[in-house]
Amino acid sequence: xxxxxxxxxRPQSLITLAIFLALVVGVGGLIGSQTAPGPWFEELTKxxxxxxxxxxxxxWFTLYVMIAVAGWRIxxxxxxxxxxxxxxxxxxxxWAWSPTxxxxxxxxxxLAIIIALWFAIVGFIxxxxxxxxxxxxxxxxxxxxxxxxxxxxxxxxVLNA
Numbered sequence: 001x002x003x004x005x006x007x008x009x010r011p012q013s014l015i016t017l018a019i020f021l022a023l024v025v026g027v028g029g030l031i032g033s034q035t036a037p038g039p040w041f042e043e044l045t046k047x048x049x050x051x052x053x054x055x056x057x058x059x060w061f062t063l064y065v066m067i068a069v070a071g072w073r074i075x076x077x078x079x080x081x082x083x084x085x086x087x088x089x090x091x092x093x094x095w096a097w098s099p100t101x102x103x104x105x106x107x108x109x110x111l112a113i114i115i116a117l118w119f120a121i122v123g124f125i126x127x128x129x130x131x132x133x134x135x136x137x138x139x140x141x142x143x144x145x146x147x148x149x150x151x152x153x154x155x156x157x158v159l160n161a
Contacts, residue, residue: 007076017072024068024091028060031095035102047155049148063142067091070138074128083128083135090120107157114150121146 007013037053071087078084093116101110121143129136 008073013076016075017069020068020072020075021065024071025061025064027095028064031098032057032060035098037102040105041102044156045159047152047159050152059145063145066138067094067142070124070128070135073132073135073138077131081127081131083124083131086120086124086127090117090124093117093120101153107153107160111150111153111157114146114153118143118146118150 008017067087067090071084071091074081074083074087093113097110097113097117100106100113121139125136125139125143128139
């Protein structure tokens with residue numbers, strides 16, 4: 001059973017939510033602004049279904065809000081849980097991917113990171129759903145997007161090997 005709905009509305013809880021949102025969206029946005037696609041990426045052969053670059057910002061902003069809310073909900077209920085550990089692991093892997101891909105131009109290492117990220121997301125969903133189904137469901141679009149991003153990462157790595 002997750003924290004009572006009234007617990008989420010307390011001022012301290014809302015401050016915690018604001019911290020989660022600022023951290024996840026802020027760090028994600030900072031990393032994104034510092035590792036935007038450049039000449040290296042533009043010259044790569046892309047696979048079918050590769051979306052235009054402008055799609056990524058709005059998608060990631062939306063996903064980061066959902067990731068933050070899910071993390072906040074688990075934190076409010078079980079801050080020292082396996083679900084919270086998996087949340088932290090997936091966040092670190094998420095933040096490591098762009099610098100590896102766009103900064104270091106290492107698609108194969110980025111592929112290893114995104115595969116680990118995929119498993120951390122699945123693990124979070126499986127563990128979190130036992131206590132907080134909403135937190136788990138908030139990660140489903142994220143899993144779908146990371147699955148698609150894994151296809152893109154693998155395809156680009158293979159096409160440009």
